Amino acid sequence: MRTRGPALLTSLLLTAPVLLAGCSGSSEDDVRAAAEGFLADWAAGETAAAAGATTDPAAATALLEQTATDLPGAVLDADLGEVTVEDEAATVGWTARWDLPAAPEWSYPGTLRLQEGEDTWEVVAEPAMVHPELAEGQRLELTRVLPERAPITDAAGAPLFTPTEVVNVGVDTGQVTDLPALAAALGAATGVDPQTIVADVQAAPAGQFVPVITLRRPAFEAIRAQVYDLPGAVFPTETRLLAPTADFASALLGRVGPATAELIEETAEDGQPRYAAGDQLGLSGLQRAYQDQLTGTPGYTVSAVSADAATGDTGQEIAAVEPVAGRPVQTPLVPAIQNAADAAVAGETRPTHLVVVRPGTGELLAVASNEAADPGNALRGQYPPGSSMKTMTATALLAGGLTPSTAVPCPATTTVEGREFENQDQFDLGTVPFTEAFAQSCNTTFIQQGLQLPDAALADAAAAYGVGTDWNLPVDVFSGSVPRDSTGTTKAANAIGQGQVLMSPAQLALVAAGIASGTPAAPVEVVGGEPAGPAPAGPAAGVLDALRPMMREVVLSGTATALADRGEVYGKTGTAEYGTNTPPDSHGWFMGYQVGGPQGDIAFATLVEGGQSSSAAVAVTDAFLGALA
DSSP states (O other), X not given: OOOOOTTSOOOOOOOSOOOOHHHHOOHHHHHHHHHHHHHHHHHXXXXXXXXXXXXXXXXXXXHHHHHHHHSTTOEEEEEEEEEEEETTEEEEEEEEEEEOTTSOOEEEEEEEEEEEOSSXXXXXXXXXXXXXXXXXXXXXXXXXXXXXXXXEEOTTSOBSOEEEEEEEEEEEGGGOSOHHHHHHHHHHHHOOXXXXXXXXXXXXXXXXXXXXXXXXXXXXXXXXXXHTTSTTEEOOEEEEEEOSSTTTTHHHHOOEEEOOHHHHHHTOBTTBOSSOTTOEEEOSHHHHHTHHHHHOBOEEEEEEXXXXXXXXXXXXXXXXXXXXXXXXXXXXXXXXXXXXXHHHHHTOSSOEEEEEEOTTTOBEEEEEEOTTSOTTHHHHOOBOOGGGGHHHHHHHHHHTTOOTTOEEEEOSEEEETTEEEEOXXXXXXXXXXXXHHHHTTOHHHHHHHHTTSOTTHHHHHHHTTTTTOOOOOSSOOOOOBOOSSOOHHHHHHHHTTOTTOBBOHHHHHHHHHHHHHSXXXXXXXXXXXXXXXXXXOOOOHHHHHHHHHHHHHHHHTSTTGGGTTSSEEEEEEEEEEESSOSSOEEEEEEEEEEXXXXXXXXXXXXXXXXXXXXXXXXXXXHHHHHHHO
């Protein structure tokens, strides 16, 4: 791509030798100089100067201005070729190269005819100076031809996005009779703030369409009776590429929409746009990350048509480049799992996320968030994990010599540097096997035992599952953060998933998958894509062999017995305090895996933001596993 000048044209690129007429005095050199000057002025957007170098400046001006209109934003480069002089006439071969906005380059050979004037050679003003097949009374017509956008597919290769009718609910400013009443009614039906509607309409010119919300046809039909007869409300329709539902893996897949001015400018190369208004582009997620691959390359046709539209002459095609179709992007998403996850989170009114991963491969099988949540937080959210962190603390303790049967104290409270930590409702188990302390989520046990570990032990155990890795992914995943140098009360809090420890639902699901398979894997968002990074080393096999029965006991006799009838499920609950309220609010977590279920081995993490207890996350997980059956 080349940079445009003030008139959307660049300077002339000359590859043939340039000999000025004043230096040699030969006719051939004079002709070359005249042709060079004409093309240089044309390429620089100096229409008057270029036309002044022709036999008919007025006709040439009209031709060049029409060409600029016919090829908006195009950038011309030209190469001079062979010069032939016969008496008072001459020809100069040249090659035109048009850098077309948002389309491939158009190149063709041409010939300039020149006549000797009184003082200099002049280019003959005729349509053929623009293109050899352009005749009198004709102009150029450029049409971009877009390929069909390639699909993003599921794990089986079936397209996930299909053409879907949508209704653009909006306002025609010229038809409004009572703006406050209209805004109130539209707001009540759509959930859009009426004040925003009023402000947008007041800022728009008279007669302009002001969008309020875009709805799929079924969603619009649900509110049709409330809005259809409102004076000023209008409902144009269009077709867009959409996922099966509005929430279907939206954090990962992203969405497609019309190219905005900002996006066109952002994706320009060397000042030339790669896309045009009206193009359907990826706006987020994988649709944005793989935009170039999915959209392919546009083609074009150029025709010589009558300058008089009234003739109905469609002209003749003088150039064409076929569009190149995009290439599909395959995800590991499994619709049955995604649908079950979507249904499960939809049953919770608080912001909720559920991420499902395939043990052994790291493939993301489902990424679900409900309408109350920011869907991006399923992948990149940063939350204290609470007691679900005890899977990693237990990993460090087991690696340090503790065993599932080791007797450990579980008092109601324990004090570290003057700060008192307690179990939920201050339960006291006395001295119990480590497995029971884990199953009942005994904070005091994990604090007392964790403080005996080297300061970096917890971070090392977490890193063995990939926590803290800078994953190289098309859609970012927060891989978690566990400090290596915490001491005292912070080290104590970190051991139970408070303090300075942070996780995302996606990363906790990856940890669960690593425990299940014994071979932690880097996350996979695209089948066959570039690896997100090296596979984590993983804990020793003996450590995992000890940890898995402890996680099974959580479901059989511990804090997640509500899942006991969902097959062979292993897991860990978590309640994570946050904020400044007294008592503090809490997130609810459950992370774990199912062996030999309806969808094979799967690992998952569920987060209910502000759930106040892990039981909220256990209930969502129960609904998810039940929907898979």
